[in-house]
Amino acid sequence: MTETVLEEKKIDEKWEPKIIAFLCNWCSYAGADLAGVSRIQYPPNIRIVRVPCSGRVNPYFIIKSLVDGWDGVVVSGCHPGDCHYISGNLVARRRFAILKELLEFFGIEPGRVNFMWASAAEGERFAVLIRKVTKIVKELGPNTKFQKEWC
Amino acid sequence: MGIETDNKEIISSIRENAKLLLSENQVDVIIGYSEGTVPLSSTPIIIRKEEDVDKLIWNNLCYINLARYLAPLMPQLCDSEGNSLKIGIVAKGCVGRAVNLLAVEKQIDLDNIKMIGFNCNGIVNRSKIDLEIGEKEILDVSISGDDIIVKGHNWEKKFPYDQYINELCKVCQIKSPSATDANCIGECQELESIHDEFSDIAEFESKSADEKWAYIKDALQVCTLCYSCRQACPMCYCNLCFVDQNMPTWFGKTTQFTDIFTFHLIRAQHLAGRCVACGACSSVCPVGIDLNIITRKLEKIAKERFDYTSGLNAETIPPMMDFKMEDEEEFMLEED
């Protein structure tokens, strides 16, 4: 039952991925803002969650997002060296590296979970990368592996 | 030689060293292995008196990682004020690794610990034996020559050790504790680093995403979320494990595969660079799930990404407690 629904969803041309974006307050969130006020277009597929620092993003958040049905996750923080809390993003980077390797090891498409750096001045870069994330997730199709089997 | 003779030699060296430590008052208690109360197992034991050293044993069913009892310290190992006694611990290589890592993570004070080291000859894969025996009741397990002999009512089965040894023990390179004479009596070695090709999981890694997923799904499907694997793990000492957190809950307590998978994924994340590859988790699993493949992957990540092997000494900071500006970031998205 579930599978046919998802199959239909996949061929449904209108299907659009829903992507959750954890953005650092000090850089990427402002970057998204800048993209907005500069009228740079980026896909409306992302829903933003503002976090104080990419170091705040516990891997639980990412996994739980997938379990809760998001088709993709993106985490964006300040460039290395620019973190408001000095090393939050460096700590986070190691966590993300491991999470990404583990997901791939278990056979989850690596493109479901994405990490990027974008500063407050990089509205253009933010938009470009969000377009890229959206494209990656769209090609992967709906997130079925984390889907619960009842419906 | 055979493992039977090996075991006898190991037992006599453990008993001799244990006796020495107790008679010289170097330690107050010794934690070691004793005969199991059910077949295919062993039981941890705490002894305080010299005359009890004969209760200590070693055989290839001593799969428990005794470092589990050090953090949090069990009451039997504390004095009346709750301070740690001087503890002797019978240490195979992976117990030594866990002791070192617990010291780095500031869970134990090495001054209170004396390891009784020996050259471990591996443990058997109980689940594999269990599975082959099936429903029949096991009455007795013994080791003779190079075979594990399992007996029941009117039947007997031989399991050659080299075929039923735990996969982790096959590739293990740290058979005796990596420690100095100051905190280890008996067999020990000071290892700087080890070389490992991880060829045992290369084949799995080369599979396609769907094949991997199918394999993992098939392997973990039967998990009952009993958390025995966490309970047995020497590195799972958190006061409040994510499993027990409920504001919010991180995964549902259901029979859905998503929930089972999430548990294993997060636990793996927590043990990256910390797992000491003792195999206790797989050995205690009541449904016989083989978690060794995850264990090996965690070791591989630590080694290849951070050139780190857990528990080689009591100083090196594990990768997840540390960071470097120049860490690899090949997975970060970049503009094309």
Ligand code: SF4
């Ligand atoms: S995860 Fe398993 S193999 Fe690793 S330290 Fe814990 S019990 Fe040992």
Ligand code: SF4
């Ligand atoms: S699974 Fe994670 S949170 Fe739970 S005890 Fe182990 S390390 Fe701690």
Ligand code: SF4
């Ligand atoms: S011990 Fe086995 S059944 Fe229990 S939670 Fe761990 S893998 Fe699942």
Ligand code: FES
């Ligand atoms: S403050 Fe932006 S990543 Fe730490």
